[in-house]
Amino acid sequence: MSGDLQPGRRLLDRFVLQRRLHATAGSHLWFAGDERLSSTQLLQIYPGVTDADDAVREAIIRSVRAYRRVRHRHLSTVGDLHEADDLLVVSMDAGDGRLLSEHASPLPHRELVRRCRPLVDALVHLHDGDGEHGRIDAAHILRQEPEDAWVLLPGDGTQPHRPDLRRLGDLMATVLTGGRPSSGSVNNAPELLHEGRTVPALLDQLIRELREADPSARLAGMRDVATRLDQIDEFAATAPPPPAPRPASPQPTRVPAASR
Template sequence: MSMSAVEPGARLSDRFLLEDRVHQAGGATLWKATDEVLARPVAVHTFSRDFERIDEVVTAARAAGRLTDSRLTQVFDAADDGDTAYVVTEWVTGESLIDLLAGGPLEPERAAGLVAEAAEALTHAHEAGLAHLMLTPDRLVWTGGGTVKVLGLGVDAALTGTTSDEPEAEDARGLGRLLYAALTGTWPGEEECGLPPAPTTEDGKPCPPRQVRAGIPGWLDSLTIRAVLQEPYKGHPALTTPAEIAAALAHVPRPMPVPAATPPAVPLPGESADGSVTRIGAPPGMRTTGVQPAPQFATAATPSSGGTSMSRALVIGIVAVVMIAVGLGAWTMGRNLAQPETPQAQAPTPTASKSAEPESLEVVKPVRARGFDPLGDRREHPEIAADAIDGKDSTDWHTDSYTSADFGRLKKGVGLLLDMGKSTRIANVVVSLGGPKGSSIELKVGDSDKLDALKTVAEKNNTSGKVTLTPSKEVSGRYVLIWFTRLPPFEGGFRGTIYDVVVHTPGSA
C-alpha cells in the first residue's frame, strides 16, 4: 500500500484498521484506528511521500516505545518500509490540563501532584536519552482511568522538527509552565495554548504565581518561578532538570484514582445528557471532542409526569419506617439498661475475639509480579506489572482492552501473578482496582505458576475500588494470582486495572 493511497478502511500490517481521520497537516495524518488483534482503539500517524521527517519520527517513536513508564504515551508500533510509514500509539481519552482549568485554577496541592507525576515520568525519559521539548497544557492529561499521562514524548518534537541544545532545561521550563498554568489558569509561555497569557512584570517576565492568585504556598511559588525562569529566586537555585523538579515535589500527595462507585445523576428535563470527552493524540494545539459513551451503570429511568407524586409518597414511607425503627431502638435500649448485667454479658464473645485478629497481620512483599495470560498470547503488559506492587497509587498494571466484559470471548480470564519467593501463609490480599464497578476477580494460591495448579480461595463479583480477598480457611503457597473473570468498562471498551496489591500473612502475635 502506498502512502498516497491511505484512506479510511485501510489496514496497516493486516492489523490496524484506519477509521476516522482526526487531523491532517504538513504531510502527516492522525487517525483513530482499531487494533484488530487486541480489539482496542489506537492512534495512528501516517505520512505522505513528501513528508521530510519520516526517519526522525519513526526513530523517536521506536525509542519512546522502549520506555515502560505508564505515565508516558505507549508506542505500540513504528515502521517505514519505503512504501508505507506509520506510528501506532495508545488512544488516550480524558481531561487535558486545558479542560481541568475550564472551571478555574486548580487547588495548589492538586496542581503540584499532577506536575510531580509528569516530572517523574520525564525524569525516566531523560535517563533513557529522550526529551519532550513541547510541553503544553494539552499534553498533560488526567485520563479516564484516573491517572496522569504525558502525551507526545519524542514524537511531537520530531513531527515539528523541534530541537534543543539543552533538552533537560527545556523540559524543566516546560514543567514549570505547566505548574504555573495549573496554579493560575494563565500561560507563561510564548506560544498560544488556549489559556490567557500570564501577567508580566516591568521587565517582561511572568509575575510570581502568588501575585496572580492568592493562597499559593510560598515554597510552591518559589519552585514555580525557579523552573519557569531557569534562574535563582529568593536565595534558592534554579531548577534546570526534570529530576530536580521531581525531587522538589517528591513530598506532595499524588492525585488518587477515583473509582466511579455511584451512578451519575439522571439529567433533569431540558438538560443535556451528553458529556464530552477530549480525545487525545493530535499534534499540540489541536483538540477534537466527541460524544462520551453512555455510562455503564444501571440507572433509574427518568420520571414521568406522575413520578413526582410517587417519589414524595416513597420518601414519606421511608421517613415513617425510620421513625418507627428509631422508636423501637430507643425502647429496646431503655429496657436493656433497666435490667442488671449478667455474667454472660461480661464474657468475651467470638466476634470480639475475631476483631482483634487483623492487628496481628503482617505485610509481606512479593519478590516480583508479571502479567498472566496463559489462555492467550501469554503476554499481558509484563512491562508494567511491577507498578502494581511498588506501593504507589499513581502507577498501575492493567490488562489489554477488550471489546466485551468477557474478554471478547477470546479467553476465560487474565490476571496479575505475584511470586512471593517461597511458600507463604496468606491471611488476605487487598487489591486497589481502577474503573467503575464491573470487575469480577478471584484470588488463587498455590506452589506452582501453572493456572490449573492454583486453587481459588476467595472471589468478589461486580466490584471496584479497594477490595479485600480473604480465604475462608488457612492457605499457603508461593504464588498468588489476582485473576480477572470479568472486566469493567474503560474508554469505550473493557479493561481491568490494578493500582496496588498488599499481601498480608498472619503475624506471630
C-alpha cells in the same frame, strides 16, 4: 493523501479515524478505532515523511524507538510504526484517555503537585535513557482514567531536553490558573485574584524558577524538580490547617422608636 485526513478514513486496513485532537506543521494526533484489537488507539501521524529527506524520517523513527525503550506508567504504550501512502503512523494505546487541554477547569495546588510528581519522574527516566518525548504542554499530554494520570506522548526527534524545565513551569502555571499567566508570581494571575485563591509560597517560587528566561537561573534538571515537589508535598502534609474564620460579632437589636 495527507490532506485527506478526515473522520471515517481508513488507514492500513485496520484503523478508522474518529476525532482529530490537534495538528501541527509536522504531525497530527487522532483518536482512531482499531478493528484488529477492537479498541481505541491514539495515532500520531506524520504526513509527507516518506517523501521527505531521509534524515527527517530517520529522526522520527529513532525518537519513537528511544521512547519505547523507556518503561514507565506515565509514558504511553507505543505499538508499532507503520508506513502508508505518504504517511508515517505511530499507534499508541489511548485507553479511556483524553488530552489535558480538554480539561479546562483549574486544579487546586495540592492536586497539581500530586499529578506533576510522577510526570517529572517519567521525564527523569526519559532523560536518563536518551528517550525523546513530545512537547510538554496541555495539548500533548494524555489524561488517563481512572487515576487521572498525566501521560507523555512520543516526540519527533526535534524537541531537545533543554527547554523542558521552562515548559513544565508554563504547564504548571496554566493548570493552576486555567489560563496562561504572564511571567512572575502565579498569585498575581487575574484568575486566582478573582477567585480569592493563593498558591503556597514554595510552589510559587518553584514555578517562577522554572519559567526564568535566563537558563542559568533555573534548576539544574528534573531530579531537582522532583526533590522540590517532594518538599512541597511534605510541607503541605505537616502544615497546620488555616485558622477558622472568626464568627461575626452579634449586632445589638435596635428597637423602633415608635415602640418605645
